[in-house]
Amino acid sequence: MKILFLSLSLFLVDQISKVLVRGCNLPWFNINHSGLYPGESKPIIKDVLHITLVENPGIAFGIDPGESLRDLILIITIMTCIGFFTYLLFAKNADNKVRISIALILGGAAGNLFDRIFYGYFYNYAPLFQGYVVDFLDIRFFRLFIFDNIHGNYVFNFADLSILSGVFILIYLILSMKSKKTEKTLAPQLAEDREDAT
Secondary structure, three states: OHHHHHHHHHHHHHHHHHHHHHHEEEHHEEEEEEEOOOOOOOOOOOOOOOEEEEOOOOOHOOHHHHHHHHHHHHHHHHHHHHHHHHHHHOOOOOHHHHHHHHHHHHHHHHHHHHHHHHHHHOOOOOOOOHHHHHHHEEEOOOOOOOOOHHHHHHEOOHHHHHHHHHHHHHHHHHHHHHHHHHHHHHHHHHHHHHHHOO
């Protein structure tokens, strides 16, 4: 269960940061925080890091696969969250590093999924399940042109970072396991070759 607190913590950090950037109105608590308007940008470190509000209809890092695939992406994200949550709940004896990577992916995926399900309704621009993901971390020294985003730069959020970190850790672990298996398979042959050489 402890590993699920990592996912929950990442989810909360992501959602709090998005609400601070996007703004919120909670009349019951007398809270009215205006936030930024879409496209507005504020420099934290000029030409390096800006907070730029982008409402992203696509997937991570502003990649938009088109309207026809949005429902499919939503379904895949829901199934991924359910699958990873179930894994973390029941695979208590699995490798801890694998569980941490899964928890990172789950926390990030849940953060972006929450935006898609509820933000259109909360912010009164779309029905449930039709919302956009709030992106705001605009790192301007990355000039990679594979993403067609605001100012040609990455604009992303903490959920995207969490997913990316989890995926990289998982890939590293898989490659390490394959490398160890290859070494074990080749070990008898190498030992035999050494004996033949002597």
